[in-house]
Amino acid sequence: MRIAIVTRNPRSYSVRRLREASRQRGHEARVLDTLKFSIMIEHQKPGLYYRHRRLPHIDAVIPRIGASVTFFGLALVQQFExxxxxxxxxxxxxxxxxxxxxxxxxxxKYDIGLPATAFVRDRDEILPAINRLGGPPVIIKVLEGTQGIGVILAETAQTAEAIIQTLQLARQNVLIQKFVKESGGRDLRAFVVGDKVVAAMRRMATPGEFRSNLHRGATSEAVQLDAVYETTAIRATQILGLRMAGVDMLESNDGPRVLEVNSSPGLEGIEKATQVDIAGAIIEDIQQQVLVPEVDLRQRLRLTGGFGIAEFAVHNMPQLMNKALRETDLTQRNIHVMSITRKSAVIPNPKGDEVVREGDVLLCYGELRELRGLMPPKEARPEEASGQAFSDVFDEDRDDVAGK
Ligand SMILES: Nc1ncnc2c1ncn2[C@@H]1O[C@H](COP(=O)(O)OP(=O)(O)OP(=O)(O)O)[C@@H](O)[C@H]1O
Ligand SMILES: [Mg+2]
Structure with a gap:
């Protein structure tokens, strides 16, 4: 294969390792500078130039797009696609x-543990948001921060409010987050490639510090993740549509809390801590993927009018309940069940003898008309049934709502 590693840091450890791993597996690898490309948009002929020359055929790209070149970098990756x-x-x-x-x-929206987080603009919303998070202490985070800079622990609601207002004055977007105290200055980094965690490490902050960033002097050690941490890391990566990611998680009393999913994770810290050949795993995954590339179903389906994908929970559907797939209405309607989610387990490509149960979530492909025909009609909800009256929450006469 011909592999292009697209980066602004040709001499970084990660790039060096990826290149080495490609060559060891008999591939031709080139390190290309993100900003030396020109993107050409022409009718049915998307093209790329590199240093004034038309780019020759390439099989695969490993984008390493730093925050400073996000806009151009993403346009470039899109063009490759x-x-x-x-x-x-x-x-x-x-x-x-x-x-x-x-x-x-x-x-x-999914079964992924996250630290409860609030995002507000109006100053009157700050204190109620802190209370909804369980009260102080809380973590305040500048959205654009990295390496632990812009992550602040506020001990009281008043301090938190003052910090948030100051940051907002400086035109920073800030999140308020529940402080996961029991994580005790430690976090986990799981390196996901494809549908596996290939390596994981625990980072431990220096004494008296709650931020476990290596840039803040934290130390690291290899770990074998518990199953729930592995699944969380893999699922988070997949939900976001990534194949390679560094997933950062806190260890809370209630299990994993995902802090971040990094799409250009560095290799140096984690390869050195774990002695795993991560670069090799990445190249081997690419080898597999290039053979049968994944397709973007949604985009494909847009072109096949009348057909689509629907997902629904089986509830009040006597025509499906407790029947084997091949005996259900679905077969009649020529609807293909692609997967069944049952509690947190997924049954991919279920066979005809799989029995449908109450609460199963079915992912189906078929004619949209037929898919709609499956659904029980939606009834209008009386106000009382939803618990709270609309007018209780939104009172149009309240003057504090006006003009905001
Ligand atoms: N809600 C939280 N509770 C406890 N500790 C936290 C929480 N959020 C962050 N931390 C600690 O602070 C560190 C830095 O936070 P985070 O990873 O969110 O920001 P960052 O490292 O600056 O950003 P990035 O990971 O994008 O570079 C984490 O590694 C973790 O140790
Ligand atoms: Mg971090």
Missing amino acids: QMGVYTINPALAIARSRDKLRAMQVLS
């Missing part, structure tokens, strides 16, 4: 994970 070049992490997924708030929003 348009040209049909395999990229280990796609542009959309890198963008989503880079925005920490957006990433947490996406993950929060």
